Amino acid sequence: MDYKYIEQLVDRYFSCETSLAxxxxxxxFFSQNDVPTELLKxxxxxxxxxxxxxxxxxxxxxxxxxxSIIEEPAxxxxxxxxxxxxxxPLFKAAAIVAIxxxxxxxxxxxxxxxKEKSDDINYSSxxxxxxxxxxxxxxxxxxxxxxxxxxxxxxxSDSVTSVRTDIKNDTTKTE
Amino acid sequence: MxxxxxxxxxxxxxxxxxxxxSQDFASKYMQICKEDTAVHCITVSPKMMAQMLKSDTHxxxxxxxxxxxxxxxxxxxxxxxxxxxxxxxxxLVKKNSDRFQSDGNYKNSHSYGSFYxxxxxxxTVELILLHANIKERRFILINLTGMIDDEFKRYISMxxx
Numbered sequence: 001m002d003y004k005y006i007e008q009l010v011d012r013y014f015s016c017e018t019s020l021a022x023x024x025x026x027x028x029f030f031s032q033n034d035v036p037t038e039l040l041k042x043x044x045x046x047x048x049x050x051x052x053x054x055x056x057x058x059x060x061x062x063x064x065x066x067x068s069i070i071e072e073p074a075x076x077x078x079x080x081x082x083x084x085x086x087x088x089p090l091f092k093a094a095a096i097v098a099i100x101x102x103x104x105x106x107x108x109x110x111x112x113x114x115k116e117k118s119d120d121i122n123y124s125s126x127x128x129x130x131x132x133x134x135x136x137x138x139x140x141x142x143x144x145x146x147x148x149x150x151x152x153x154x155x156x157s158d159s160v161t162s163v164r165t166d167i168k169n170d171t172t173k174t175e
Numbered sequence: 176m177x178x179x180x181x182x183x184x185x186x187x188x189x190x191x192x193x194x195x196x197s198q199d200f201a202s203k204y205m206q207i208c209k210e211d212t213a214v215h216c217i218t219v220s221p222k223m224m225a226q227m228l229k230s231d232t233h234x235x236x237x238x239x240x241x242x243x244x245x246x247x248x249x250x251x252x253x254x255x256x257x258x259x260x261x262x263x264x265x266x267l268v269k270k271n272s273d274r275f276q277s278d279g280n281y282k283n284s285h286s287y288g289s290f291y292x293x294x295x296x297x298x299t300v301e302l303i304l305l306h307a308n309i310k311e312r313r314f315i316l317i318n319l320t321g322m323i324d325d326e327f328k329r330y331i332s333m334x335x336x
Contacts (some may be wrong), residue, residue, distance in 0.1 A: 037264075087311045120197045121320060126220035126247060133226045136219045140227070143250050144241055147304050148334035150288045153230070153281035155332070 010042055039141055200275065200291075200303050201249035201318035202268055213255055219248040241330050244322045251316035260314035261307040265289065268303070274302065285310050292323070299323040 005146075009026050019025070029035070029036045030046035084091075130136040179193035201216060208214040219227075223317075224245055253260045261336040268275050268291050286308045304317040321327075 013335070015303055036325050120300075121199050121247075122197065123221050123247060125198075125202075126218055126222075128220050128223045129217045130219075130223070133223060133230045136223050137227050139217050139218055139250060140224075140242065140245075140248050143248055143319075144238065144331060145334060146306060146315065147302070147317055147319070148331045150281060150290065150304050150306060151279075151328065153283060154279035154290060157279075157281050 003039060006039060010039070199249065199250060199257075199301060199318055199320060200249070200267070200271075200293075201251055201316060203271070204251055204264055207263065207267065208251075208260075213253050214260070215249040215251075215252050217248075221246045224248070237330070237334065241290060244324070244327045245319055246321035247319070249316075249318040251314075253314045253319070255312055257307040257309075257312045257314035262285075264305045264314075264316055268305075275301075278302075308323055 006026070006029055009018060009022055013026060015022065027046045027049065028040075030043045031050050035043055128136070130139070201218075205214070205216050211221075224242060224247065227242055228239070275291040275293050278292040280288060280289040286306060288304055288306040289302040291305070292299045300320060300323065302317075302319045302323045304315070306315040306317070307313070308315075334335075
């Protein structure tokens with residue numbers, strides 16, 4: 001078969017000289033199933049419209065279908081709620097409270113023991129002024145001597161005041 | 176899950192705060208005098224007390240039973256305005272009157288002082304001496320912690336005799 005006419009039309013098409021009628025002839029030619037192999041390379045160029053048409057597009061009834069699905073009332077399933085289900089939040093709250101109380105009590109108990117051991121004082125924060133024990137010893141010795149003097153002085157003044165109160169009591173009795 | 180995590184963090188934070196323990200009187204006093212350069216504090220920790228007992232530093236043998244009973248010692252000194260610092264310390268004691276009880280005082284021509292103790296289950300665990308030297312205008316605060324029982328008091332009263 002001679003396809004010279006088609007080849008001429010193709011050439012003219014690329015030279016932008018074809019009319020609309022001639023382009024229709026080309027489209028009709030390339031849309032057939034039997035296209036010679038030497039012209040097969042131009043097929044996609046002219047048969048694209050047919051391929052596009054084959055692509056699935058939304059039908060006219062698409063909107064109607066979607067709207068009908070949306071507007072359809074959702075099925076409501078009846079469920080029976082048991083008492084345990086109903087009281088579940090309460091149980092959860094009670095469990096949380098119980099956990100907090102248990103942890104609190106445990107912490108309190110452990111700290112009570114720790115405190116008893118350490119006389120309430122956090123000794124870990126203590127930073128020694130002296131690294132040499134003999135220097136520290138001298139300071140402690142001076143401090144203890146001062147405390148000793150003070151205790152003896154306080155005891156003296158206590159005995160003086162007690163003697164004074166005794167004398168006062170005796171004099172009031174004799175009067 | 177977030178709530179549980181938040182609760183756990185809250186609990187651990189409060190637990191951590193509780194675990195810090197309280198301060199001794201000298202620490203409280205030093206907090207007031209934080210920026211006062213005239214106030215000096217000497218600290219002898221329980222660790223150092225133990226080291227003192229182990230080492231051969233005992234010049235006076237009669238101090239050994241006293242140090243054995245002590246856990247820590249803190250000595251706060253000022254070389255000026257002794258009366259003022261004494262008053263400050265007394266005010267602090269009054270503020271903490273539920274913690275410290277008066278345990279005697281003395282006054283002579285050159286000095287005066289007050290003793291305060293903190294008891295736990297009937298046992299004295301902290302002894303405070305506030306001492307003011309009138310002539311030298313010095314103030315000394317001695318804060319001892321440990322087992323300050325009758326034996327300790329007997330030993331210490333014999334120390335200066």
